[in-house]
Amino acid sequence: MTTDFKDTRTAGNHAARKNRQKKERYDVVVCGGGLAGFCAAVASARQGAKTCLVQDRPVFGGNSSSEVRVTPHGAAAFHVYAKETGIISELLIEERARNHETVFENGWTNSVWDMTMYDLAQRTENLTFYLNTSILDVRMSNERKIASVVGYVANAEIELELEADVFVDCTGDGIVADRAGCEWRMGSEGRQEFGEPHAPLEASGDVMGSSIHFKTKDIGYPVPFTAPDWVAKLDNPDFFYKQGRNPNDLRGGYWWIEIGVPWHTIYESEDIRHELTRYVLGIWDWIKNKDPLTKELAVNHAMDWIGQVPGKRESRRIMGQYLMTEHDPLNNTVFEDEIAYGGWFLDLHTPGGLLAPTSEHASSEGYDETSAYMVKSYCGPYGIPLRSTIAKDVDNLMMAGRNISVTHAALGTVRVMATTALVGQAVGTAAAIALRKGLALADVPSQAIQEVKQTLLRDGCFLLNTTNEDELDLARCAQVTASSQAACHGAEVRADLQASGERGPQDDFLRQRKGQWMAISEGVLNRVSVCLSNWSDSPQIVEARIIPVDHIWDYRSEANPAIASVELRIMPGKYQWIDWDVHLDETTGLKSGSYVRLDLLANPHIVWHCSDGIVPGQTCAYEMGEGKMRRDWNGPTRSFRVEPPQYAYRPEHIINGVTRPYRYTNLWRSDPRESLPQWVELRWEDLQSIQQIEITFPGSLLWEYRGYAPLYRDPQCPKDYRIEAFVGGDWQQLLEVKENYQRHCRYTLEQPVQTAKLRVVIEATNGDPSAAIYEIRCYQE
Known part of the structure; x- marks a missing residue:
């Protein structure tokens, strides 16, 4: 009996060993399911590549998951309207709409976030995923090409071999690249190597903890x-x-x-x-x-x-076609192959953490936003090149996450998760396009970068130096009209504060220069007014300037020569509207369709009051030092009035190719004094065949993720709307949408519609009195 039993078990074990080995083939294999890897895999699959995502934990999200609970940070922590969009925005908007939990800071992520990601993975066509699966080995077909990766599925005793044409290393530690023989760096470069201001004098193996x-x-x-x-x-x-x-x-x-x-x-x-x-x-x-x-x-x-x-900040950094140094974010280097952006400050933690005298330099200064260290560390928004994600030593390997090709100092800003998610989406998109076009990865930055960038824009992303130039987008050649448009008269102060004479929570004294961005539409500005309080017992003088700026993140104190300046005399008293007759037009340097910044220079006796709300696309900043400004508070609008009113939200903005405030407001917004519904219309000279309609709405751009409440639906985002086409002499409804809260929406009609006029009718928003849209795109299929 004993002998028979052993023989039976032996035979069974041979069969089990065979069953435990599993081999599969894909177009793209993404190793690592943090935000970078997750967005890379979803993007690749959405672009038609058969994709497999491998994650060594039971949930997606990496450091952002409920296992580690680090809040995803990004550019919007420091720059108004810089919130990352695309797949990461889709996920975070969905999580806030579903989740009852307040987002505070690290430690507060719950499983609703895990399931939001899991749900999207389940719904994504062309995507297969393995959780609880660790990459153990890499098998090469030759010294420059990966044939497969080998993983082990925990709790299932399965050895998994995955073959692919392209591999993406999003493991954080660069496991795939290391096993494939890629060059990598780990530690801190010395200052003499690249002359980086944040680099230590001598190179070392020190990394963040x-x-x-x-x-x-x-x-x-x-x-x-x-x-x-x-x-x-x-x-x-x-x-x-x-x-x-x-x-x-x-x-x-x-x-x-x-x-x-x-x-x-x-x-x-x-x-x-x-x-x-x-x-x-x-x-x-x-x-x-x-x-x-x-x-x-x-x-x-x-x-x-x-x-x-443990939530890990730093280990291996894989060398790519381009090595970003901290000079790139500090100087806003413009890359021809820009595929993402960042905007977190150069945040380099002390390598020893709790075992060092301080854990991070800025915190040891009490987060003094005007210290010399913070002035030299504030950066962005800046571009990130595709070449930093393409391994230089292996022909079919890309990277996304904290292991891309950057120096230790540059990693201080690139490493935050919302930024790595953008890089992940770009990498997955580029991988799929390379396969579709039959290109080597190394050739994509030179031969297919325009297609990569235009695809990212169409998929809801934002790039600093690229606008919509999609030749297939029929909306670009349409004439645009609307039922109404909002006029900007300025921004009023809160009536209750004015009545009480007390300062509001964001009403600082003018200890530093402050600036308010104003959108100019008419090419004429006759008068500007500001609401000030003089808390002293004597008249005070405040110097005011109007300065043209390139965009809303143009933080140069003297961005351009002032086109108007004056000394305002402020008598003692609270909440005074001070008028300035500027009489500016295009002959004096005022340009329609651009921003100017109204600056008030320092006077510590004066308060420039904030407004009672945020005027879309019109924000404020203060001078932090060394000729540099930074976002003031969380980006409110300071009180101001303009004459004549500026029509800064024209309907034609929906086809100007930019889907957030940047060099201008870029938004159509209906007149808030007119009730909903409101509509915007596209009109062509000839009939168009339209089957795909894509809309980008406002919302969830102003602040970073943790600025939004539980069960949040952005008031600016249209909730109920319909799309209509003019067919046979009458408007016909193509589709109707109820209870929307997502920013980027795509609709495919069952059959193409032949029309010369198409309109979007917004019947209700999630709270805002105005209907608003950033972009409408139309495609034949």
């Missing part, structure tokens, strides 16, 4: 916490309050719970994880039981969640 986060909950009654014996013993207030580690929010989410050096962030990641756990509990012990500033406030707070997967 990893973090785990925690979340607490106020349960309404006292709850004790007793720290285990093995946690870190933290008893010195200076460790926190003098070293940039302020435990200022009892909810948790501290990015500075970070450790890297002296541990290796790849090979000793588990050691880092255990050390971080010691410190998380030690930090909570300090907050809960020891800190005189927090322990009374924390009486009712209980630990709700502690991460056990």
Whole structure:
């Protein structure tokens, strides 16, 4: 019996081993399912490439997932209207509409986000995915080409071999590139190599560390916490309050719970994880039981969640066709192969994290936005080239995420997740286009870059130096009219604050120069007025200037020579409207269809009041130093009036090729005094055959992700609308949409419609009184 049993098991094991080996072939294989890899895979599949996405965790999202819970950051954290769009925007808008949870900071991501990504993966045609699957090996067909990657599916005991024409390494650590023999860098370049301002004097192996986060909950009654014996013993207030580690929010989410050096962030990641756990509990012990500033406030707070997967910031960086240095974001280098943009500051954490004197330089300064360090670190929005995502040593390998071809200093800004998501979408798009056109990856930047860029724009992305030039877009040759258009008279102050005489929450004294962008449509500006308060007992003088600027992120204090200047005399008193007769027109340098910036120079006795709302596309900034300005607060509109009113939201903007405020407002907006429905119409001289209609609405652009509330639907975004065509002498409804909240919408008609007139009729928004659209595109198929 015993012999028979062994023989049976042996035979069974041979069969099982055979079943555990699985081989599949795809056009594109993306390794790594963080935001970069996820967006790369979805983009590749949407472009028609048979795509496989491999993720080593049970959920998508990488550091943004519910396992790690790092809030996705990007350019909009520092630049108004710089929110990343495309696939990442589609996901984040959906998550906010579905999720009941407030987004605070690290530690607050829940499984609604995981399922939002999982749902999109399930619904994406041409996409296969494997979760819980680690890449173990790479098999080469020759020294410059990957034949397949080999992975292991945990909990299923399956060895998985995936063959493909193109591979994309989004593993963070660059596992595929390393196994394929690519050159990579890890550590900090010395300053002499590239002359980077943020580089250390000497090169080293130092990298930024990893973090785990925690979340607490106020349960309404006292709850004790007793720290285990093995946690870190933290008893010195200076460790926190003098070293940039302020435990200022009892909810948790501290990015500075970070450790890297002296541990290796790849090979000793588990050691880092255990050390971080010691410190998380030690930090909570300090907050809960020891800190005189927090322990009374924390009486009712209980630990709700502690991460056990370190969020890694830096390891290998794979060398590509181009190596970005920090000079590129600082100087806004214009790349012919620009495929994404960034705008986070040059955020380089101290390699030792908690084990170093400070965890990050800006935090040790108390986040002084006007310090010399912050002035030299503020950058963007800037472009990112495709060449930094194409491996130089392997012909069929691309990268997306924190492992692309950048220096350590440049990684400080490129590494944040919303930026890497844009790069991922561009890489997936470029890979699919290369396969469709039969091009080598190395030739795409020179031979197919226009198609890549135009495809990204059509798919909802934004590029700093590219507009819609799609020859197949029928809307571009149409005449555009609308039922009405909004006029900008300016921005009024809050009536309740004016009545009380108190300052509003964003009403700063003019300790620095402040500027308000104003959109000019008429080529004539006769009068400008501002609402000011003089809090002193004597008359004050404020110098005012009107300066043409190139776009809303033109932060040069002296962007161009002023076309008007004056000294305004402000008498003591609150909420005074001060008039300035400027009498500007095109002969004096005023240009229609552009921005000017109204600057008030510093006077610490004067308050320039904010308005009672945000005027679309018209924002403000303040001078941070060294001739550079930066976004003021979260991008409000300061009070101003203009005469004559500026019609800055004309209907023809929907075909000008730009889908957000940039060099102008680029938005059609109906007159808010006229009730809905409102419509915008495209008209052609000849009949057009139209089957595909694509619309970009406003919404979810102003702030970054965490600026939006639970179950949020942007008020500016149209909710209920219909698309109509003029056929046989009458308007016929082609389709009707209810309860929309997405920004970028595509519709394919069952049959093409033959028409010379098409219109979008907006019946209701999600709260705004005006109907509004950034772009309409029309295609034959």
